[in-house]
Amino acid sequence: MADYKPQQIEKKWQDFWSAKGTYRVSEHNTRKKYYVLEMFPYPSGRIHMGHVRNYTIGDVVSRFKRARGFNVLHPIGWDAFGLPAENAAIQNSIHPSIWTRGNIEQMKQQLMRLGFSYDWSREIATCDVKYYRWEQWLFTRLHREGLAYRKTSVVNWDPVDQTVLANEQVIDGRGWRSGAVVEKKEIPQWFLRVSDYSEELLGELEHMTGWPDAVKTMQKNWIGRSEGVEAEFRVDGQEMPLKVFTTRPDTIMGVTYLALAPEHPLAGEVAKNRPDVADFISRCRKTLVSEAEIETVEKSGVSLEIDATHPISGEKIPVWTANFVLMSYGTGAVMSVPAHDQRDWEFAKKYGLGIKQVIFPKDGNEFDIEERAFTEKGTLGDSGWLSGLTSQEAFAKIAGFLEENSAGGTRTNYRLRDWGISRQRYWGAPIPIIHCERCGEVPVPDSDLPVELPLEIDIDGQRIPALSKIESFTATVCPECGEPARRETDTMDTFMESSWYFLRYASPDFEDGMFDPQKASYWLPVDQYIGGIEHAILHLLYSRFFTKALRDLELLKLDEPFENLLTQGMVVKDGAKMSKSLGNTVDPDDMIARYGADTVRMFMLFAAPVEKDLEWSERGVNGMFRFLGRVWRFATELLSEPQNGEHSGKFSAKGKATELEASTNRTIRKVTEDIESFKFNTAISAVMELFNELGSLWKEKEVGREDARPALLVITRLLYPMAPHFAEEIWELSGESGNLVDKEWIKWDEESFEGAEITIPVRVNSRVRNQISIKADSDEETAREAALSDSRVAEYIAGREIKNFVYVPKRIVDIRV
RNA sequence: GCCCGGGUGGCGGAAUUGGUAGACGCAAGGGACUUAAAAUCCCUCGGGAGUUUCUCCCGUGCCGGUUCGAGUCCGGCCCUGGGCACCA
Numbered sequence: 001m002a003d004y005k006p007q008q009i010e011k012k013w014q015d016f017w018s019a020k021g022t023y024r025v026s027e028h029n030t031r032k033k034y035y036v037l038e039m040f041p042y043p044s045g046r047i048h049m050g051h052v053r054n055y056t057i058g059d060v061v062s063r064f065k066r067a068r069g070f071n072v073l074h075p076i077g078w079d080a081f082g083l084p085a086e087n088a089a090i091q092n093s094i095h096p097s098i099w100t101r102g103n104i105e106q107m108k109q110q111l112m113r114l115g116f117s118y119d120w121s122r123e124i125a126t127c128d129v130k131y132y133r134w135e136q137w138l139f140t141r142l143h144r145e146g147l148a149y150r151k152t153s154v155v156n157w158d159p160v161d162q163t164v165l166a167n168e169q170v171i172d173g174r175g176w177r178s179g180a181v182v183e184k185k186e187i188p189q190w191f192l193r194v195s196d197y198s199e200e201l202l203g204e205l206e207h208m209t210g211w212p213d214a215v216k217t218m219q220k221n222w223i224g225r226s227e228g229v230e231a232e233f234r235v236d237g238q239e240m241p242l243k244v245f246t247t248r249p250d251t252i253m254g255v256t257y258l259a260l261a262p263e264h265p266l267a268g269e270v271a272k273n274r275p276d277v278a279d280f281i282s283r284c285r286k287t288l289v290s291e292a293e294i295e296t297v298e299k300s301g302v303s304l305e306i307d308a309t310h311p312i313s314g315e316k317i318p319v320w321t322a323n324f325v326l327m328s329y330g331t332g333a334v335m336s337v338p339a340h341d342q343r344d345w346e347f348a349k350k351y352g353l354g355i356k357q358v359i360f361p362k363d364g365n366e367f368d369i370e371e372r373a374f375t376e377k378g379t380l381g382d383s384g385w386l387s388g389l390t391s392q393e394a395f396a397k398i399a400g401f402l403e404e405n406s407a408g409g410t411r412t413n414y415r416l417r418d419w420g421i422s423r424q425r426y427w428g429a430p431i432p433i434i435h436c437e438r439c440g441e442v443p444v445p446d447s448d449l450p451v452e453l454p455l456e457i458d459i460d461g462q463r464i465p466a467l468s469k470i471e472s473f474t475a476t477v478c479p480e481c482g483e484p485a486r487r488e489t490d491t492m493d494t495f496m497e498s499s500w501y502f503l504r505y506a507s508p509d510f511e512d513g514m515f516d517p518q519k520a521s522y523w524l525p526v527d528q529y530i531g532g533i534e535h536a537i538l539h540l541l542y543s544r545f546f547t548k549a550l551r552d553l554e555l556l557k558l559d560e561p562f563e564n565l566l567t568q569g570m571v572v573k574d575g576a577k578m579s580k581s582l583g584n585t586v587d588p589d590d591m592i593a594r595y596g597a598d599t600v601r602m603f604m605l606f607a608a609p610v611e612k613d614l615e616w617s618e619r620g621v622n623g624m625f626r627f628l629g630r631v632w633r634f635a636t637e638l639l640s641e642p643q644n645g646e647h648s649g650k651f652s653a654k655g656k657a658t659e660l661e662a663s664t665n666r667t668i669r670k671v672t673e674d675i676e677s678f679k680f681n682t683a684i685s686a687v688m689e690l691f692n693e694l695g696s697l698w699k700e701k702e703v704g705r706e707d708a709r710p711a712l713l714v715i716t717r718l719l720y721p722m723a724p725h726f727a728e729e730i731w732e733l734s735g736e737s738g739n740l741v742d743k744e745w746i747k748w749d750e751e752s753f754e755g756a757e758i759t760i761p762v763r764v765n766s767r768v769r770n771q772i773s774i775k776a777d778s779d780e781e782t783a784r785e786a787a788l789s790d791s792r793v794a795e796y797i798a799g800r801e802i803k804n805f806v807y808v809p810k811r812i813v814d815i816r817v
Numbered sequence: 818g819c820c821c822g823g824g825u826g827g828c829g830g831a832a833u834u835g836g837u838a839g840a841c842g843c844a845a846g847g848g849a850c851u852u853a854a855a856a857u858c859c860c861u862c863g864g865g866a867g868u869u870u871c872u873c874c875c876g877u878g879c880c881g882g883u884u885c886g887a888g889u890c891c892g893g894c895c896c897u898g899g900g901c902a903c904c905a
């Protein structure tokens with residue numbers, strides 16, 4: 001018997017796998033391919049527990065699928081551009097590149113210590129020129145297709161630091177470093193036309209059976225397709241009518257005012273002569289960065305003191321600007337119907353605007369419109385020639401009327417906006433465009449790609465120079481006319497890199513394109529994608545968009561990138577997400593040093609179901625260490641006897657061996673099915689139960705060495721995907737041939753536990769009164785007889801009439817008297 | 818504010834997807850071993866009651882409903898986590 005010392009065995013097996021090149025794969029293989037991928041990490045410095053959880057899950061899937069006979073691709077890389085590198089650079093006067101490279105080196109070592117089955121030969125880092133050059137190449141193709149375009153858009157501007165801020169860097173309307181009040185600035189920026197794909201991105205969701213419903217619903221709502229009507233309201237003295245979009249055209253006769261987003265051009269127009277309006281506009285957007293803030297702030301507005309003409313009634317309708325109207329949705333203007341929309345109602349009450357009810361309950365009941373808005377559909381009234389119609393009938397009538405009078409008509413609107421990819425930052429992939437006074441926006445020709453990010457920069461100050469400040473970078477000549485020109489100085493959103501990295505893994509060193517088409521068509525789609533739920537919308541939607549755009553560029557024959565998706569919960573401690581700022585992080589390295597990688601992995605899998613948050617508990621880790629220690633001691637004791645080299649692996653049928661054999665086989669089935677469905681916590685429980693049973697039978701001398709051995713070997717093999725070093729070592733100790741990493745997954749023998757008697761409860765008047773033992777496949781008559789002949793059950797029936805008898809095979813007998 | 822999740826013992830969780838609520842583990846208490854500690858091993862462990870090898874009652878956030886039967890389905894509340902387009 002020996003103590004379990006993981007430190008002595010884990011390195012040994014890691015070196016063994018690495019020396020053998022066990023996880024290197026190629027397309028030249030007769031097995032069926034399986035591509036398992038975890039979301040790649042941002043190299044922030046050190047691995048955190050969220051990574052450990054994510055990658056442990058992926059590793060179990062990878063090892064399990066290998067054992068099930070698949071040619072498994074399991075790659076890893078680094079999402080290496082991003083804001084934190086610049087922050088670190090400023091803080092520590094270290095170049096973002098050096099900081100990032102150092103982190104990658106460190107984190108790679110950490111991942112290796114966890115024993116993950118990665119094909120390290122495919123490692124990529126998105127800040128490598130050989131990676132982002134192909135992203136630049138793609139950008140020029142998207143540009144050619146009109147899918148990349150420039151328009152002005154607003155950024156957060158820190159007037160003290162003279163820099164653009166991310167939303168995250170704006171706290172209560174102030175720059176996080178300078179504390180200066182943030183200003184809004186309109187600058188030209190690059191966008192990708194995701195909206196062209198709204199319909200397909202939405203429609204395809206229906207067929208994506210391998211994705212969680214919650215994620216699909218979130219994406220569906222994010223795309224936000226709505227059928228409605230656009231109506232035009234003419235404004236005196238304005239050439240262009242005001243357009244509004246509404247999903248409730250039936251309420252149009254109840255419009256009492258129009259509300260414009262503060263950024264609406266007409267509001268800006270009026271503001272020129274109205275200081276109060278100008279003041280309102282500048283005030284109301286200054287501190288509001290996100291949609292969440294805009295929608296929770298107290299509603300306020302100001303009248304523009306102009307009137308619009310109702311397209312149907314011809315009435316004069318006052319026009320306001322209000323802080324809750326979003327410029328980015330619909331037309332940036334809404335028709336307000338206080339009687340039938342609660343938000344409009346509240347605004348109208350606050351500013352004394354009219355409330356006109358035009359929809360009435362179908363059942364003819366009264367509704368007090370002074371109390372709140374009536375938002376249901378119903379019958380139109382007080383609506384002129386539309387009165388008496390139902391909401392549904394009115395929809396079509398009104399749309400038709402607007403159409404005929406060239407004042408609007410039916411429209412489908414999407415909430416999904418085009419993707420702004422411009423970042424005014426240094427640490428990113430430069431956008432490959434040259435601005436020429438004569439030729440306009442000229443994409444960098446293929447022969448001049450890549451546009452390398454200049455690495456020689458001065459970072460000792462408190463600022464990283466934007467590319468626009470680096471003259472040697474900006475100055476160039478126009479590829480078309482040869483005259484002096486300037487480079488685009490925006491870099492690309494880091495979501496660009498993560499939208500296609502899964503394709504690059506198929507051929508990470510390919511030099512003639514983004515990926516080798518043959519290899520990509522072999523490996524893709526990703527069969528199992530695993531990552532945090534926080535990426536449910538943006539990253540996953542952008543990756544889907546990229547895949548479809550690449551398909552339409554005829555670079556890829558693929559509609560969707562990720563066949564199956566698993567979203568795992570966060571790792572929390574004391575109820576809060578582990579984060580540096582909260583100071584509640586736990587370093588995986590400490591845990592590995594103390595307990596070993598296998599214990600940490602097992603704990604991560606055992607402590608919570610994958611999709612739920614996991615509460616970190618070092619006591620729990622210790623408990624898992626004790627479990628592995630018990631198995632270890634049992635194994636070393638059992639296997640210490642000299643082996644004769646011949647093991648049938650069969651149970652003897654002596655004593656309780658048959659029972660142990662049945663439990664062993666039942667456990668194989670349970671663990672296999674649980675791993676298939678990612679229920680690792682119950683898979684581990686099942687192994688623990690089997691081990692507990694084996695332990696007691698052994699201690700009570702109910703089974704001998706010959707029967708303990710096959711059970712223990714099964715336990716070892718079932719633990720292998722989760723605790724691979726541990727399992728390999730015991731396997732080697734047992735003297736069995738080969739290594740588990742190359743072994744087929746273990747099969748179970750159904751016959752060993754079929755046909756056994758089972759115990760089911762008998763309920764009388766909803767209370768369990770006793771259990772009966774019957775064959776699993778007993779018919780109702782047999783079950784009835786068994787139940788009624790049970791003395792305790794009989795006591796509770798006691799001569800009363802049986803009013804109802806229910807028998808659910810293998811489950812329950814329920815009697816009502 | 819809008820969208821999507823989640824609420825089960827002291828704690829993490831299990832419950833064959835409508836069929837014995839609390840598997841497995843942690844913590845706690847008691848005991849064995851030990852000079853001692855650690856480690857290890859054994860027992861108890863949702864609450865209450867009783868005639869205490871056993872039996873009864875209550876119990877899955879709250880209120881109501883469907884059903885022979887509800888942690889699971891339906892309606893309405895409360896609390897809580899994630900996302901909201903420049904954090905990744």
